[in-house]
Amino acid sequence: MPSSIPQSIRIHGQLCGIISLRAKVNCTLGYVGGIILTEILSEENTAIENIALKIRVKIRLDFRGTGKPIRFFPGRKSIVRIAEENREQQAAIFRNVPIQGVFIEDINMGIDAYTVYDDILNTEVAYAPLELLISADSLKDVFKFITRDDFRKIDIIDPQVIVFTRYDIETLLYKVNEEMIKYKIMLERKINR
Numbered sequence: 001m002p003s004s005i006p007q008s009i010r011i012h013g014q015l016c017g018i019i020s021l022r023a024k025v026n027c028t029l030g031y032v033g034g035i036i037l038t039e040i041l042s043e044e045n046t047a048i049e050n051i052a053l054k055i056r057v058k059i060r061l062d063f064r065g066t067g068k069p070i071r072f073f074p075g076r077k078s079i080v081r082i083a084e085e086n087r088e089q090q091a092a093i094f095r096n097v098p099i100q101g102v103f104i105e106d107i108n109m110g111i112d113a114y115t116v117y118d119d120i121l122n123t124e125v126a127y128a129p130l131e132l133l134i135s136a137d138s139l140k141d142v143f144k145f146i147t148r149d150d151f152r153k154i155d156i157i158d159p160q161v162i163v164f165t166r167y168d169i170e171t172l173l174y175k176v177n178e179e180m181i182k183y184k185i186m187l188e189r190k191i192n193r
Contacts (some may be wrong), residue, residue, distance in 0.1 A: 059145045059150045059153070080113045080115065088109070089164045102134055102142075105133045105134060133157075143176065
């Protein structure tokens, strides 16, 4: 194959750029400082192109619905309906309120609600699941979702490889601490009501 024919470079299915085969392709793919870096080097090992991708995750949140049993209060909504309404409210918030560093690609509300018996409340509680597919600038932007009470599961879709520097770990631990403090304040407000 002649060396002058341009070739496209695809990383995780995304077209990243077109280079000529004369350039030495050295794609360093990793997650550094919250950004996936791909570097294409020339024969002199100087960067031709630096491409930043986002981290993509699927997060499942289960919204709770509690209430009195219907048999005692005929005009009340079922706990399943309350959970579904909570899920719909949160989905509307996710759709309409922008979150810095996060782009919500898809919201899946198609999962059926379920009920479980809560030993502490001594009653049945319903949960309505919601799945979010998000693209975040960095891993610390995902912490807003995983520190919620209704968080249940996370799947990291992209990247396949994550590399942390010392600075990245320090920043991540700082963000964990920050979110824990916010959560503690929220719990204190709930208890003091």
